[in-house]
Amino acid sequence: MTFVIVGASAGLGRALAEKFASEGHDLIVISSELKDLNAIKGDLQNRFNVKIFPIEMMFQEHTLDFKEFDETIRLAGKISGVLLPIGHSDPTDNPYVNESKIYNIFNVNLVNVCIFINHCLEILKDTKLTITGFGSISAIRGRSRNSTYAAAKRGLESYFESLRHAEAESEITIQFYLLGYLKTNLTFGEQTVGPKPVEVDKLATEVFDNISKDFGVRFYPRVWIPLMMAFRFMPWGFFRRIKF
Amino acid sequence: MNSNRYLKKTKFVSFDRTFSAFANHQRPDRLRMLNDRNEEFQIPRGAGLSYAPASFGKDKLIRDMCSFDRILEFDESSKIVVVEAGISLKKLLTWSFSKQLFLSVLPGQPEITVGGCVAANVHGKNPYKDGTFMEHVEWIELSHPTLGTKIISRSNEKKIFNATCGGLGLTGIITKVALKLQKLSSEIVILSPKKTESLKNTLEIMKQHTSDDLLYSWNMGSTLFNFGKGIVTSGIFSDDSSSKTPQIKERKGMNSNDRLLPFSLWNTLSSPIINSINRKIQSGKNIVKKDVYSALFPYVGATRMFYGLYGSNGFNEYQVLIKKKYSVEFIDDLTKLIKSEKPSLTILIMKLFNGKQKLLHFSDEGLSIILNLKHCNSTLKFLKKLDDILISYKALPYIVKDSRLTKEVVEQCYPEYHVFKEILNEIDPKRIFKSELSERLNL
Numbered sequence: 281m282t283f284v285i286v287g288a289s290a291g292l293g294r295a296l297a298e299k300f301a302s303e304g305h306d307l308i309v310i311s312s313e314l315k316d317l318n319a320i321k322g323d324l325q326n327r328f329n330v331k332i333f334p335i336e337m338m339f340q341e342h343t344l345d346f347k348e349f350d351e352t353i354r355l356a357g358k359i360s361g362v363l364l365p366i367g368h369s370d371p372t373d374n375p376y377v378n379e380s381k382i383y384n385i386f387n388v389n390l391v392n393v394c395i396f397i398n399h400c401l402e403i404l405k406d407t408k409l410t411i412t413g414f415g416s417i418s419a420i421r422g423r424s425r426n427s428t429y430a431a432a433k434r435g436l437e438s439y440f441e442s443l444r445h446a447e448a449e450s451e452i453t454i455q456f457y458l459l460g461y462l463k464t465n466l467t468f469g470e471q472t473v474g475p476k477p478v479e480v481d482k483l484a485t486e487v488f489d490n491i492s493k494d495f496g497v498r499f500y501p502r503v504w505i506p507l508m509m510a511f512r513f514m515p516w517g518f519f520r521r522i523k524f
Numbered sequence: 525m526n527s528n529r530y531l532k533k534t535k536f537v538s539f540d541r542t543f544s545a546f547a548n549h550q551r552p553d554r555l556r557m558l559n560d561r562n563e564e565f566q567i568p569r570g571a572g573l574s575y576a577p578a579s580f581g582k583d584k585l586i587r588d589m590c591s592f593d594r595i596l597e598f599d600e601s602s603k604i605v606v607v608e609a610g611i612s613l614k615k616l617l618t619w620s621f622s623k624q625l626f627l628s629v630l631p632g633q634p635e636i637t638v639g640g641c642v643a644a645n646v647h648g649k650n651p652y653k654d655g656t657f658m659e660h661v662e663w664i665e666l667s668h669p670t671l672g673t674k675i676i677s678r679s680n681e682k683k684i685f686n687a688t689c690g691g692l693g694l695t696g697i698i699t700k701v702a703l704k705l706q707k708l709s710s711e712i713v714i715l716s717p718k719k720t721e722s723l724k725n726t727l728e729i730m731k732q733h734t735s736d737d738l739l740y741s742w743n744m745g746s747t748l749f750n751f752g753k754g755i756v757t758s759g760i761f762s763d764d765s766s767s768k769t770p771q772i773k774e775r776k777g778m779n780s781n782d783r784l785l786p787f788s789l790w791n792t793l794s795s796p797i798i799n800s801i802n803r804k805i806q807s808g809k810n811i812v813k814k815d816v817y818s819a820l821f822p823y824v825g826a827t828r829m830f831y832g833l834y835g836s837n838g839f840n841e842y843q844v845l846i847k848k849k850y851s852v853e854f855i856d857d858l859t860k861l862i863k864s865e866k867p868s869l870t871i872l873i874m875k876l877f878n879g880k881q882k883l884l885h886f887s888d889e890g891l892s893i894i895l896n897l898k899h900c901n902s903t904l905k906f907l908k909k910l911d912d913i914l915i916s917y918k919a920l921p922y923i924v925k926d927s928r929l930t931k932e933v934v935e936q937c938y939p940e941y942h943v944f945k946e947i948l949n950e951i952d953p954k955r956i957f958k959s960e961l962s963e964r965l966n967l
Contacts, residue, residue, distance in 0.1 A: 290553040315555045323594035371529050465553050469532030
C-alpha cells in the first residue's frame with residue numbers, strides 16, 4: 281500500500297513518514313524542501329526497503345503544480361491514504377499582519393490543502409482511501425497571537441467536517457486530529473501553556489494505528505479536551521485578560 | 525523571520541560536570557537552517573558527551589545536529605555507507621548489524637554521533653589494531669560560510685580533511701560522512717579476562733595480544749591497597765559464523781543533566797573495596813562469551829553508576845598517550861607521583877596505540893593511560909604535576925577529555941599545534957567556529 285504525506289520534510293510529517301515506512305508502506309512524500317525529502321528517501325529506502333517518491337510542491341504559492349504528482353501517482357501503485365500534516369505559522373502573526381503573510385499562512389494551512397484534497401478525490405475516484413487532516417488547539421478560540429493561523433486551522437476543521445459529510449456514503453474515510461503542542465521546532469524555545477509538548481513519534485504511532493477508523497475529529501493528546509472546553513466557554517471578562 | 529525563532533537559552537554542562545555555561549541553542553531540522561545565522565560565533569553539537577566542553581561555549585550559537593541522523597546511501601560491494609553527521613552509533617549499528625556489518629572503531633557510548641566521532645577522532649577497543657576513527661572515513665561533506673559546502677577526503681582538500689578529523693568541530697559543520705564498514709564475522713565475541721598484578725605487568729600482558737579484536741585493561745587507582753592490580757581484557761570474534769542479527773541492548777547511558785548526589789561516593793576507601801570485588805568477580809572466569817554489542821560497549825550499563833557515583837561535583841578524566849620507548853619509564857614516574865600525592869584516583873585504563881601523530885590527532889605508537897579521578901582541589905594539584913611530567917616526555921594529552929587542560933600544555937605536547945591554528949585561520953579568518961575548549965586553548 282502507498283500513502284501520500286504532505287509536509288514530510290520535518291516534524292510530524294517526517295515522523296509519520298518514518299512510521300509508515302517502518303511498517304512496510306511505500307510513500308509519496310511532498311514538501312517545499314527537496315533536499316530534506318531526498319535525505320528522507322535515502323534513509324527510509326535503506327532502512328526499510330520501501331519505495332519513496334519525493335515531490336517538491338510549493339504550498340505557500342497561489343497555484344499548485346500537479347504535473348509531477350499526477351505522474352508519480354501512476355507509478356506508485358494503489359494509494360491507501362493521504363495525510364496532510366502540513367502547517368506554517370509566523371511569529372509576527374496577529375490581526376494586523378501584512379497581506380503577503382496572510383496569503384502565505386492561508387495558502388499553506390487551508391487554501392492549498394483544500395485544493396490538494398479535491399485534486400486527490402478527482403484522480404483517486406472509486407479508491408478506498410483515508411484522508412487525514414491536522415488542526416490545532418489554537419483554533420478553539422481566536423486570540424491576538426497566531427490569529428491568521430488559527431483562522432486557517434478553524435477553516436480547515438470546518439472543511440474536513442463538510443468533507444466527511446459529503447463522503448459519508450463513500451468508501452473514503454475522513455479523519456481530523458486537533459493537536460496540542462508537539463515537540464517540534466515550532467515549540468522549541470517557546471513558552472507554552474498547559475500540558476507539555478508531546479513527542480511526534482507517539483502521535484505518528486497513534487495515527488498509524490487508527491488509519492482506517494472513522495472517528496471524525498479527535499484531540500491529541502486527549503488531556504487537552506477539558507482544558508479546551510474550559511477555554512472555549514470562558515466568559516469574555518476573563519478571556520480578554522489572558523495574554524498568550 | 526524573527527531572529528530568535530527556533531532558539532532557546534540553554535544551560536550546557538560538560539560530561540565531566542566541571543564546566544557549565546548558557547548558550548543559544550538551535551536544533552535545526554531542515555538542511556537550509558544550517559545556512560541561517562552563519563555570521564554568528566557557533567559550534568556544532570552531537571550527543572554532547574565529550575568530557576570537556578567541546579560542543580558549547582558561553583553565548584555561542586550551539587547547532588544541535590540530532591535531527592540530521594539519516595542513512596543516505598549504501599554501496600554493498602564497497603561496504604561504504606553515507607550518513608548524516610547527527611546519526612548515533614547505536615542507530616547506525618542497528619541498521620548495519622542487519623547487514624552483518626559493523627564499525628571496528630567504537631568509543632565508549634553508543635549514543636555518540638558519527639560527527640562527534642570524526643571531530644574527536646575517537647578510538648575503539650583496540651586502537652593498536654584498528655587505528656582511530658578517521659582511518660575508516662572515506663570522505664566528509666563540510667559546510668562552512670566561507671568555504672561553502674564541499675566534499676573533503678584524503679585525495680581532495682587533504683589539509684582540511686586532516687584538520688577536520690580530530691578538529692573539534694572548528695573547521696565547519698560536518699554534514700555527511702562516508703564510512704567504510706567491516707564484515708561482522710560473528711555475533712559472538714570471546715573475551716578472556718586476565719588478572720594482572722601491576723601496571724607494568726599489565727603492559728607486558730597487553731603486548732602479547734596486540735592482534736586481538738579487543739584489548740584494554742583496567743587497574744585499581746587507590747594507594748590504600750591493591751594499587752595497580754587489575755584485569756586485561758582481550759577478545760576475538762568467535763569462529764562460529766551465524767547469520768543471526770546481533771541484538772542492540774537498550775540501556776540508559778549517562779547524561780550530563782542527570783540529577784546526582786551532592787557528594788562523591790568514590791573515595792580512598794570505597795574505590796579499592798569496590799574495585800577489588802569487581803576484580804575478583806571478573807578474574808573468576810577464564811573465558812566469557814558475549815554478544816557483539818555488549819562486547820563493543822562493555823561499560824554502557826555501568827557508566828551511569830560509575831560516573832554517577834562521583835556526584836554532582838563531577839570528575840576529572842585524564843588520558844595520555846606516551847611514546848612506546850618511554851612507556852615503562854613513564855609508568856614508573858606516574859606510579860611515584862600517585863604514591864606521593866595520593867590523589868582520589870578510582871581507576872586507570874590502559875590501551876595500546878599504533879598510528880602517526882599529526883595536527884591535533886590523538887594518535888601515535890605507544891601506550892595510552894586513562895586516569896579517572898574525583899573532581900576536587902587535590903586532584904587539580906595532582907594533575908598540574910602530571911602535566912609537567914607529560915611535557916617532559918612530549919606525551920599527548922587527549923584534548924576532549926580534559927576540561928582544565930591549558931594552552932601551554934597542548935602547545936608543548938602537540939608539535940603541530942600551530943600548524944592546526946594556521947589551517948583554521950586560512951579556512952576562516954573570522955574564526956566563527958568557537959567553543960569553550962577552543963577559546964581555552966587559544967585555537
